Amino acid sequence: MFSALAHPTRRALLARLADGPASVTELAAPFAVSLPAISKHISVLEQAGLLQRTQSGRVHTCALDAAPLRDAADFVQRYQVFWTQTLDALAAYAEATAPEPESD
Amino acid sequence: MADLALVVRRTIRAPADHLFALWTEPRHLTAWWGPAHVTCPEAQVDLRVGGAYRLANRLPDGSTVWIHGEFLEIERPRRLVYTWVVGDVAVYGAPTRVTVRFEPRPEGAEVVVVHERIADEATRDSHQAGWRGCLEGLQALAEAAG
Structure with missing residues:
Protein backbone atom coordinates (compact mmCIF):
# COMPACT_ATOMS: atom_id res chain seq x y z
CA MET A 1 0.00 0.00 0.00
CA PHE A 2 2.78 2.43 0.86
CA SER A 3 4.47 2.05 -2.51
CA ALA A 4 1.14 3.01 -4.07
CA LEU A 5 1.36 6.27 -2.11
CA ALA A 6 4.94 6.96 -3.11
CA HIS A 7 4.02 8.81 -6.34
CA PRO A 8 2.83 12.45 -6.20
CA THR A 9 0.32 11.94 -9.02
CA ARG A 10 -1.30 9.06 -7.15
CA ARG A 11 -1.52 11.08 -3.96
CA ALA A 12 -3.12 13.89 -5.96
CA LEU A 13 -5.62 11.42 -7.44
CA LEU A 14 -6.56 10.23 -3.94
CA ALA A 15 -6.92 13.81 -2.75
CA ARG A 16 -9.33 14.49 -5.65
CA LEU A 17 -11.31 11.34 -4.86
CA ALA A 18 -11.61 12.39 -1.23
CA ASP A 19 -14.12 14.96 -2.55
CA GLY A 20 -16.21 12.25 -4.18
CA PRO A 21 -16.20 9.69 -7.02
CA ALA A 22 -15.07 10.75 -10.48
CA SER A 23 -14.74 9.28 -13.95
CA VAL A 24 -11.30 8.46 -15.30
CA THR A 25 -11.59 11.33 -17.78
CA GLU A 26 -12.45 13.80 -15.00
CA LEU A 27 -9.54 12.51 -12.93
CA ALA A 28 -7.10 12.89 -15.81
CA ALA A 29 -8.17 16.47 -16.71
CA PRO A 30 -5.98 18.42 -14.22
CA PHE A 31 -2.84 16.44 -15.12
CA ALA A 32 -0.60 17.14 -18.07
CA VAL A 33 -0.18 13.45 -18.76
CA SER A 34 -1.85 10.99 -21.11
CA LEU A 35 -4.99 9.03 -20.28
CA PRO A 36 -3.09 5.71 -20.40
CA ALA A 37 -0.59 7.09 -17.86
CA ILE A 38 -3.43 8.05 -15.53
CA SER A 39 -5.03 4.65 -16.04
CA LYS A 40 -1.81 3.03 -14.95
CA HIS A 41 -1.75 5.06 -11.73
CA ILE A 42 -5.39 4.17 -11.11
CA SER A 43 -4.56 0.48 -11.51
CA VAL A 44 -1.79 0.77 -8.91
CA LEU A 45 -4.19 2.39 -6.45
CA GLU A 46 -6.81 -0.24 -7.22
CA GLN A 47 -4.37 -3.07 -6.53
CA ALA A 48 -3.41 -1.44 -3.22
CA GLY A 49 -7.06 -1.53 -2.18
CA LEU A 50 -7.28 2.27 -2.01
CA LEU A 51 -9.57 2.78 -4.99
CA GLN A 52 -12.61 1.04 -6.36
CA ARG A 53 -13.46 1.20 -10.05
CA THR A 54 -16.90 0.53 -11.49
CA GLN A 55 -17.86 0.48 -15.15
CA SER A 56 -21.11 1.66 -16.67
CA GLY A 57 -21.06 1.44 -20.46
CA ARG A 58 -17.88 3.21 -21.54
CA VAL A 59 -17.54 5.27 -18.38
CA HIS A 60 -15.20 4.06 -15.66
CA THR A 61 -15.97 5.64 -12.31
CA CYS A 62 -13.42 5.67 -9.50
CA ALA A 63 -14.11 6.01 -5.80
CA LEU A 64 -11.77 6.28 -2.83
CA ASP A 65 -11.63 3.43 -0.34
CA ALA A 66 -10.01 5.10 2.64
CA ALA A 67 -10.29 2.21 5.11
CA PRO A 68 -6.72 0.86 4.56
CA LEU A 69 -5.31 4.39 4.88
CA ARG A 70 -7.18 5.10 8.09
CA ASP A 71 -6.11 1.75 9.48
CA ALA A 72 -2.45 2.45 8.69
CA ALA A 73 -2.60 6.00 10.04
CA ASP A 74 -4.19 4.74 13.29
CA PHE A 75 -1.43 2.20 13.84
CA VAL A 76 1.37 4.64 13.07
CA GLN A 77 -0.10 7.48 15.11
CA ARG A 78 -0.88 5.36 18.15
CA TYR A 79 2.54 3.75 18.38
CA GLN A 80 4.47 6.87 17.41
CA VAL A 81 3.24 8.52 20.60
CA PHE A 82 3.60 5.37 22.68
CA TRP A 83 7.22 4.74 21.73
CA THR A 84 8.32 8.36 21.83
CA GLN A 85 7.09 8.72 25.40
CA THR A 86 8.41 5.29 26.41
CA LEU A 87 11.90 6.14 25.11
CA ASP A 88 11.71 9.45 27.01
CA ALA A 89 11.08 7.44 30.18
CA LEU A 90 13.96 5.08 29.36
CA ALA A 91 16.31 8.00 28.71
CA ALA A 92 15.53 9.62 32.06
CA TYR A 93 16.01 6.36 33.97
CA ALA A 94 19.06 5.20 31.97
CA GLU A 95 20.91 8.48 32.33
CA ALA A 96 20.24 8.49 36.07
CA THR A 97 21.49 4.91 36.49
CA ALA A 98 24.27 4.71 33.86
CA PRO A 99 27.73 3.75 35.05
CA GLU A 100 30.24 6.60 35.01
CA PRO A 101 32.06 6.68 31.65
CA GLU A 102 35.67 5.51 31.93
CA SER A 103 38.06 8.40 31.48
CA ASP A 104 41.18 7.86 29.40
CA MET B 1 -1.25 -3.92 4.20
CA THR B 39 3.29 2.68 35.16
CA CYS B 40 4.56 -0.88 35.14
CA PRO B 41 3.81 -2.57 38.47
CA GLU B 42 4.82 -6.03 37.23
CA ALA B 43 7.15 -7.45 34.56
CA GLN B 44 8.06 -11.02 33.68
CA VAL B 45 10.85 -11.79 31.22
CA ASP B 46 12.15 -15.19 30.12
CA LEU B 47 15.07 -13.92 28.04
CA ARG B 48 15.73 -16.75 25.59
CA VAL B 49 14.56 -17.39 22.02
CA GLY B 50 10.99 -18.71 22.36
CA GLY B 51 10.79 -17.37 25.91
CA ALA B 52 7.81 -15.23 26.91
CA TYR B 53 7.56 -11.77 28.43
CA ARG B 54 4.65 -9.97 30.06
CA LEU B 55 4.53 -6.29 30.98
CA ALA B 56 1.73 -4.83 33.07
CA ASN B 57 0.68 -1.39 31.89
CA ARG B 58 -1.30 0.43 34.57
CA LEU B 59 -3.33 3.18 32.96
CA PRO B 60 -4.33 6.45 34.62
CA ASP B 61 -7.87 5.11 35.20
CA GLY B 62 -6.42 2.29 37.31
CA SER B 63 -7.00 -0.48 34.80
CA THR B 64 -4.17 -2.76 33.71
CA VAL B 65 -3.42 -3.86 30.15
CA TRP B 66 -0.86 -6.61 29.63
CA ILE B 67 1.57 -6.36 26.74
CA HIS B 68 3.05 -9.77 26.03
CA GLY B 69 4.76 -11.92 23.44
CA GLU B 70 7.82 -14.07 22.86
CA PHE B 71 11.42 -13.49 21.91
CA LEU B 72 12.34 -14.32 18.32
CA GLU B 73 15.98 -13.14 18.26
CA ILE B 74 18.37 -12.09 21.00
CA GLU B 75 21.80 -10.57 20.32
CA ARG B 76 23.03 -9.15 23.60
CA PRO B 77 23.68 -6.24 23.84
CA ARG B 78 22.80 -4.99 20.37
CA ARG B 79 19.45 -6.31 19.23
CA LEU B 80 16.16 -7.83 20.37
CA VAL B 81 13.25 -9.06 18.26
CA TYR B 82 9.97 -10.09 19.83
CA THR B 83 6.29 -10.43 19.10
CA TRP B 84 3.97 -7.87 20.64
CA VAL B 85 0.38 -8.49 21.62
CA VAL B 86 -1.75 -6.03 23.57
CA GLY B 87 -4.23 -7.73 25.86
CA ASP B 88 -6.45 -10.25 24.20
CA VAL B 89 -5.47 -10.68 20.56
CA ALA B 90 -9.09 -11.36 19.63
CA VAL B 91 -9.98 -7.90 20.90
CA TYR B 92 -6.96 -5.88 19.84
CA GLY B 93 -6.23 -7.34 16.43
CA ALA B 94 -3.31 -9.11 14.79
CA PRO B 95 0.00 -9.52 16.61
CA THR B 96 2.82 -7.20 15.77
CA ARG B 97 6.59 -7.43 16.00
CA VAL B 98 9.08 -5.16 17.69
CA THR B 99 12.78 -4.94 16.88
CA VAL B 100 14.94 -2.94 19.27
CA ARG B 101 18.52 -2.05 18.39
CA PHE B 102 21.05 -0.51 20.77
CA GLU B 103 23.65 1.16 18.56
CA PRO B 104 26.81 2.58 20.15
CA ARG B 105 27.31 6.33 19.62
CA PRO B 106 30.10 8.62 20.85
CA GLU B 107 27.82 10.04 23.58
CA GLY B 108 26.26 6.70 24.56
CA ALA B 109 23.90 4.67 22.41
CA GLU B 110 20.99 5.15 20.08
CA VAL B 111 17.87 3.09 20.72
CA VAL B 112 16.02 2.29 17.51
CA VAL B 113 12.55 0.75 17.81
CA VAL B 114 10.96 -0.72 14.70
CA HIS B 115 7.35 -1.72 15.28
CA GLU B 116 5.72 -3.70 12.48
CA ARG B 117 2.43 -5.29 11.89
CA ILE B 118 2.63 -8.95 10.95
CA ALA B 119 0.14 -9.57 8.18
CA ASP B 120 0.81 -13.27 7.60
CA GLU B 121 3.44 -16.00 7.75
CA ALA B 122 5.04 -14.91 4.48
CA THR B 123 5.52 -11.41 5.82
CA ARG B 124 6.97 -12.79 9.00
CA ASP B 125 9.58 -14.68 6.99
CA SER B 126 10.54 -11.84 4.69
CA HIS B 127 10.46 -8.93 7.12
CA GLN B 128 14.04 -7.88 6.40
CA ALA B 129 13.24 -7.13 2.78
CA GLY B 130 10.29 -4.98 3.69
CA TRP B 131 11.95 -2.45 5.93
CA ARG B 132 13.30 -0.08 3.34
CA GLY B 133 9.91 0.08 1.69
CA CYS B 134 8.33 0.75 5.06
CA LEU B 135 10.49 3.78 5.70
CA GLU B 136 9.76 5.20 2.28
CA GLY B 137 6.13 4.42 2.83
CA LEU B 138 5.97 6.16 6.14
CA GLN B 139 7.31 9.30 4.53
CA ALA B 140 4.77 8.98 1.76
CA LEU B 141 1.98 8.53 4.28
CA ALA B 142 3.11 11.58 6.20
CA GLU B 143 3.17 13.65 3.03
CA ALA B 144 -0.21 12.36 1.95
CA ALA B 145 -1.70 13.09 5.35
CA GLY B 146 -0.10 16.53 5.52
Missing part, protein backbone atom coordinates in the same frame (compact mmCIF):
# COMPACT_ATOMS: atom_id res chain seq x y z
CA ALA B 2 1.78 -6.08 4.85
CA ASP B 3 4.33 -3.29 4.55
CA LEU B 4 3.41 -1.31 7.63
CA ALA B 5 5.95 -0.20 10.19
CA LEU B 6 7.09 2.75 12.19
CA VAL B 7 10.52 3.66 13.50
CA VAL B 8 11.29 5.71 16.60
CA ARG B 9 14.89 6.64 17.56
CA ARG B 10 16.40 8.16 20.64
CA THR B 11 20.03 8.77 21.53
CA ILE B 12 20.68 8.29 25.24
CA ARG B 13 23.76 9.09 27.33
CA ALA B 14 24.25 5.52 28.53
CA PRO B 15 26.16 2.58 27.05
CA ALA B 16 24.39 -0.07 24.94
CA ASP B 17 24.90 -2.89 27.44
CA HIS B 18 23.32 -0.82 30.20
CA LEU B 19 20.31 -0.04 27.99
CA PHE B 20 19.98 -3.68 27.02
CA ALA B 21 19.87 -4.62 30.70
CA LEU B 22 17.25 -1.97 31.48
CA TRP B 23 15.14 -3.25 28.58
CA THR B 24 15.24 -6.90 29.65
CA GLU B 25 15.39 -7.04 33.47
CA PRO B 26 12.07 -6.93 35.35
CA ARG B 27 13.49 -4.97 38.31
CA HIS B 28 14.45 -2.18 35.90
CA LEU B 29 11.38 -2.45 33.66
CA THR B 30 9.09 -1.80 36.61
CA ALA B 31 11.08 1.39 37.25
CA TRP B 32 10.87 2.95 33.80
CA TRP B 33 8.57 1.11 31.35
CA GLY B 34 5.73 2.86 29.61
CA PRO B 35 4.63 6.14 28.08
CA ALA B 36 3.65 9.17 30.15
CA HIS B 37 1.05 8.47 32.85
CA VAL B 38 1.45 4.69 32.49
Whole structure:
Protein backbone atom coordinates (compact mmCIF):
# COMPACT_ATOMS: atom_id res chain seq x y z
CA MET A 1 0.00 0.00 0.00
CA PHE A 2 2.78 2.43 0.86
CA SER A 3 4.47 2.05 -2.51
CA ALA A 4 1.14 3.01 -4.07
CA LEU A 5 1.36 6.27 -2.11
CA ALA A 6 4.94 6.96 -3.11
CA HIS A 7 4.02 8.81 -6.34
CA PRO A 8 2.83 12.45 -6.20
CA THR A 9 0.32 11.94 -9.02
CA ARG A 10 -1.30 9.06 -7.15
CA ARG A 11 -1.52 11.08 -3.96
CA ALA A 12 -3.12 13.89 -5.96
CA LEU A 13 -5.62 11.42 -7.44
CA LEU A 14 -6.56 10.23 -3.94
CA ALA A 15 -6.92 13.81 -2.75
CA ARG A 16 -9.33 14.49 -5.65
CA LEU A 17 -11.31 11.34 -4.86
CA ALA A 18 -11.61 12.39 -1.23
CA ASP A 19 -14.12 14.96 -2.55
CA GLY A 20 -16.21 12.25 -4.18
CA PRO A 21 -16.20 9.69 -7.02
CA ALA A 22 -15.07 10.75 -10.48
CA SER A 23 -14.74 9.28 -13.95
CA VAL A 24 -11.30 8.46 -15.30
CA THR A 25 -11.59 11.33 -17.78
CA GLU A 26 -12.45 13.80 -15.00
CA LEU A 27 -9.54 12.51 -12.93
CA ALA A 28 -7.10 12.89 -15.81
CA ALA A 29 -8.17 16.47 -16.71
CA PRO A 30 -5.98 18.42 -14.22
CA PHE A 31 -2.84 16.44 -15.12
CA ALA A 32 -0.60 17.14 -18.07
CA VAL A 33 -0.18 13.45 -18.76
CA SER A 34 -1.85 10.99 -21.11
CA LEU A 35 -4.99 9.03 -20.28
CA PRO A 36 -3.09 5.71 -20.40
CA ALA A 37 -0.59 7.09 -17.86
CA ILE A 38 -3.43 8.05 -15.53
CA SER A 39 -5.03 4.65 -16.04
CA LYS A 40 -1.81 3.03 -14.95
CA HIS A 41 -1.75 5.06 -11.73
CA ILE A 42 -5.39 4.17 -11.11
CA SER A 43 -4.56 0.48 -11.51
CA VAL A 44 -1.79 0.77 -8.91
CA LEU A 45 -4.19 2.39 -6.45
CA GLU A 46 -6.81 -0.24 -7.22
CA GLN A 47 -4.37 -3.07 -6.53
CA ALA A 48 -3.41 -1.44 -3.22
CA GLY A 49 -7.06 -1.53 -2.18
CA LEU A 50 -7.28 2.27 -2.01
CA LEU A 51 -9.57 2.78 -4.99
CA GLN A 52 -12.61 1.04 -6.36
CA ARG A 53 -13.46 1.20 -10.05
CA THR A 54 -16.90 0.53 -11.49
CA GLN A 55 -17.86 0.48 -15.15
CA SER A 56 -21.11 1.66 -16.67
CA GLY A 57 -21.06 1.44 -20.46
CA ARG A 58 -17.88 3.21 -21.54
CA VAL A 59 -17.54 5.27 -18.38
CA HIS A 60 -15.20 4.06 -15.66
CA THR A 61 -15.97 5.64 -12.31
CA CYS A 62 -13.42 5.67 -9.50
CA ALA A 63 -14.11 6.01 -5.80
CA LEU A 64 -11.77 6.28 -2.83
CA ASP A 65 -11.63 3.43 -0.34
CA ALA A 66 -10.01 5.10 2.64
CA ALA A 67 -10.29 2.21 5.11
CA PRO A 68 -6.72 0.86 4.56
CA LEU A 69 -5.31 4.39 4.88
CA ARG A 70 -7.18 5.10 8.09
CA ASP A 71 -6.11 1.75 9.48
CA ALA A 72 -2.45 2.45 8.69
CA ALA A 73 -2.60 6.00 10.04
CA ASP A 74 -4.19 4.74 13.29
CA PHE A 75 -1.43 2.20 13.84
CA VAL A 76 1.37 4.64 13.07
CA GLN A 77 -0.10 7.48 15.11
CA ARG A 78 -0.88 5.36 18.15
CA TYR A 79 2.54 3.75 18.38
CA GLN A 80 4.47 6.87 17.41
CA VAL A 81 3.24 8.52 20.60
CA PHE A 82 3.60 5.37 22.68
CA TRP A 83 7.22 4.74 21.73
CA THR A 84 8.32 8.36 21.83
CA GLN A 85 7.09 8.72 25.40
CA THR A 86 8.41 5.29 26.41
CA LEU A 87 11.90 6.14 25.11
CA ASP A 88 11.71 9.45 27.01
CA ALA A 89 11.08 7.44 30.18
CA LEU A 90 13.96 5.08 29.36
CA ALA A 91 16.31 8.00 28.71
CA ALA A 92 15.53 9.62 32.06
CA TYR A 93 16.01 6.36 33.97
CA ALA A 94 19.06 5.20 31.97
CA GLU A 95 20.91 8.48 32.33
CA ALA A 96 20.24 8.49 36.07
CA THR A 97 21.49 4.91 36.49
CA ALA A 98 24.27 4.71 33.86
CA PRO A 99 27.73 3.75 35.05
CA GLU A 100 30.24 6.60 35.01
CA PRO A 101 32.06 6.68 31.65
CA GLU A 102 35.67 5.51 31.93
CA SER A 103 38.06 8.40 31.48
CA ASP A 104 41.18 7.86 29.40
CA MET B 1 -1.25 -3.92 4.20
CA ALA B 2 1.78 -6.08 4.85
CA ASP B 3 4.33 -3.29 4.55
CA LEU B 4 3.41 -1.31 7.63
CA ALA B 5 5.95 -0.20 10.19
CA LEU B 6 7.09 2.75 12.19
CA VAL B 7 10.52 3.66 13.50
CA VAL B 8 11.29 5.71 16.60
CA ARG B 9 14.89 6.64 17.56
CA ARG B 10 16.40 8.16 20.64
CA THR B 11 20.03 8.77 21.53
CA ILE B 12 20.68 8.29 25.24
CA ARG B 13 23.76 9.09 27.33
CA ALA B 14 24.25 5.52 28.53
CA PRO B 15 26.16 2.58 27.05
CA ALA B 16 24.39 -0.07 24.94
CA ASP B 17 24.90 -2.89 27.44
CA HIS B 18 23.32 -0.82 30.20
CA LEU B 19 20.31 -0.04 27.99
CA PHE B 20 19.98 -3.68 27.02
CA ALA B 21 19.87 -4.62 30.70
CA LEU B 22 17.25 -1.97 31.48
CA TRP B 23 15.14 -3.25 28.58
CA THR B 24 15.24 -6.90 29.65
CA GLU B 25 15.39 -7.04 33.47
CA PRO B 26 12.07 -6.93 35.35
CA ARG B 27 13.49 -4.97 38.31
CA HIS B 28 14.45 -2.18 35.90
CA LEU B 29 11.38 -2.45 33.66
CA THR B 30 9.09 -1.80 36.61
CA ALA B 31 11.08 1.39 37.25
CA TRP B 32 10.87 2.95 33.80
CA TRP B 33 8.57 1.11 31.35
CA GLY B 34 5.73 2.86 29.61
CA PRO B 35 4.63 6.14 28.08
CA ALA B 36 3.65 9.17 30.15
CA HIS B 37 1.05 8.47 32.85
CA VAL B 38 1.45 4.69 32.49
CA THR B 39 3.29 2.68 35.16
CA CYS B 40 4.56 -0.88 35.14
CA PRO B 41 3.81 -2.57 38.47
CA GLU B 42 4.82 -6.03 37.23
CA ALA B 43 7.15 -7.45 34.56
CA GLN B 44 8.06 -11.02 33.68
CA VAL B 45 10.85 -11.79 31.22
CA ASP B 46 12.15 -15.19 30.12
CA LEU B 47 15.07 -13.92 28.04
CA ARG B 48 15.73 -16.75 25.59
CA VAL B 49 14.56 -17.39 22.02
CA GLY B 50 10.99 -18.71 22.36
CA GLY B 51 10.79 -17.37 25.91
CA ALA B 52 7.81 -15.23 26.91
CA TYR B 53 7.56 -11.77 28.43
CA ARG B 54 4.65 -9.97 30.06
CA LEU B 55 4.53 -6.29 30.98
CA ALA B 56 1.73 -4.83 33.07
CA ASN B 57 0.68 -1.39 31.89
CA ARG B 58 -1.30 0.43 34.57
CA LEU B 59 -3.33 3.18 32.96
CA PRO B 60 -4.33 6.45 34.62
CA ASP B 61 -7.87 5.11 35.20
CA GLY B 62 -6.42 2.29 37.31
CA SER B 63 -7.00 -0.48 34.80
CA THR B 64 -4.17 -2.76 33.71
CA VAL B 65 -3.42 -3.86 30.15
CA TRP B 66 -0.86 -6.61 29.63
CA ILE B 67 1.57 -6.36 26.74
CA HIS B 68 3.05 -9.77 26.03
CA GLY B 69 4.76 -11.92 23.44
CA GLU B 70 7.82 -14.07 22.86
CA PHE B 71 11.42 -13.49 21.91
CA LEU B 72 12.34 -14.32 18.32
CA GLU B 73 15.98 -13.14 18.26
CA ILE B 74 18.37 -12.09 21.00
CA GLU B 75 21.80 -10.57 20.32
CA ARG B 76 23.03 -9.15 23.60
CA PRO B 77 23.68 -6.24 23.84
CA ARG B 78 22.80 -4.99 20.37
CA ARG B 79 19.45 -6.31 19.23
CA LEU B 80 16.16 -7.83 20.37
CA VAL B 81 13.25 -9.06 18.26
CA TYR B 82 9.97 -10.09 19.83
CA THR B 83 6.29 -10.43 19.10
CA TRP B 84 3.97 -7.87 20.64
CA VAL B 85 0.38 -8.49 21.62
CA VAL B 86 -1.75 -6.03 23.57
CA GLY B 87 -4.23 -7.73 25.86
CA ASP B 88 -6.45 -10.25 24.20
CA VAL B 89 -5.47 -10.68 20.56
CA ALA B 90 -9.09 -11.36 19.63
CA VAL B 91 -9.98 -7.90 20.90
CA TYR B 92 -6.96 -5.88 19.84
CA GLY B 93 -6.23 -7.34 16.43
CA ALA B 94 -3.31 -9.11 14.79
CA PRO B 95 0.00 -9.52 16.61
CA THR B 96 2.82 -7.20 15.77
CA ARG B 97 6.59 -7.43 16.00
CA VAL B 98 9.08 -5.16 17.69
CA THR B 99 12.78 -4.94 16.88
CA VAL B 100 14.94 -2.94 19.27
CA ARG B 101 18.52 -2.05 18.39
CA PHE B 102 21.05 -0.51 20.77
CA GLU B 103 23.65 1.16 18.56
CA PRO B 104 26.81 2.58 20.15
CA ARG B 105 27.31 6.33 19.62
CA PRO B 106 30.10 8.62 20.85
CA GLU B 107 27.82 10.04 23.58
CA GLY B 108 26.26 6.70 24.56
CA ALA B 109 23.90 4.67 22.41
CA GLU B 110 20.99 5.15 20.08
CA VAL B 111 17.87 3.09 20.72
CA VAL B 112 16.02 2.29 17.51
CA VAL B 113 12.55 0.75 17.81
CA VAL B 114 10.96 -0.72 14.70
CA HIS B 115 7.35 -1.72 15.28
CA GLU B 116 5.72 -3.70 12.48
CA ARG B 117 2.43 -5.29 11.89
CA ILE B 118 2.63 -8.95 10.95
CA ALA B 119 0.14 -9.57 8.18
CA ASP B 120 0.81 -13.27 7.60
CA GLU B 121 3.44 -16.00 7.75
CA ALA B 122 5.04 -14.91 4.48
CA THR B 123 5.52 -11.41 5.82
CA ARG B 124 6.97 -12.79 9.00
CA ASP B 125 9.58 -14.68 6.99
CA SER B 126 10.54 -11.84 4.69
CA HIS B 127 10.46 -8.93 7.12
CA GLN B 128 14.04 -7.88 6.40
CA ALA B 129 13.24 -7.13 2.78
CA GLY B 130 10.29 -4.98 3.69
CA TRP B 131 11.95 -2.45 5.93
CA ARG B 132 13.30 -0.08 3.34
CA GLY B 133 9.91 0.08 1.69
CA CYS B 134 8.33 0.75 5.06
CA LEU B 135 10.49 3.78 5.70
CA GLU B 136 9.76 5.20 2.28
CA GLY B 137 6.13 4.42 2.83
CA LEU B 138 5.97 6.16 6.14
CA GLN B 139 7.31 9.30 4.53
CA ALA B 140 4.77 8.98 1.76
CA LEU B 141 1.98 8.53 4.28
CA ALA B 142 3.11 11.58 6.20
CA GLU B 143 3.17 13.65 3.03
CA ALA B 144 -0.21 12.36 1.95
CA ALA B 145 -1.70 13.09 5.35
CA GLY B 146 -0.10 16.53 5.52
